[in-house]
Amino acid sequence: MKKLFLIVAAIFAAGSFSACSDDKDNEINPNQIIGEWQLTHSVGYMIDLGERHDYDKNYPDEDGAYPVYTFNNDGTGISYWYYPSADADYGDPFTYSVSGKTLTITYHYDTPEISHLEIKKLTSADLILYENNIEAEFVDTSTYKKIK
Known part of the structure; x- marks a missing residue:
């Protein structure tokens, strides 16, 4: 009985040290x-006049734009x-901050537009952002790949 207790205790002790992952893995x-970052895939829905419209779109689109x-x-x-046939790209400047798993983007138009996006994945090559915008009535998960 004593041997069985020692074996169980040893297994428990070994499991205690290896079972939990470090919180830094999720930072x-x-x-x-x-x-x-180039958008490669977008999936979600928007509500227009009370009607839900689902979408699931890959990029570049049929014209090669993204x-x-x-x-x-x-x-x-x-x-x-980006349009392959265009000489110049028009862009919208913004400021941003990252806090924890939240990316906040602020476009400085006449009335500033602020987006709070959840970072689902961020590596040196991949970025996945999730937005649930209740006011604008849309939900979106966007996948990007790093191009520079």
Whole structure:
């Protein structure tokens, strides 16, 4: 009986040290967002006049166009659509911050527009953002790949 108790205690002790992952595995490194990100997939829905419209779209689209976000290391950025046939890209400047798993983007129009996005994944190559905008009546999960 004593041997059985010691074996169970040893297994429990070994499991105690290896069972839990470190919280640092789930932390976001805000510096990894710096760079240029191409939208590759967007899925969600929007509500227009009380009617729900689902979407599931891959990019580049049929014309080869895709949205791009550029995040600079000084908290500024620009978003634009890349069109293969266009000579110049028009962009919307913004400021941003990362706090925990929240990316806040502020467009400085006449009336500032602020988006709070949940960072589902951020690595040196991949970015997945989730937005549940109740006021604008849409939900979106967007997947990006780093291009610069």
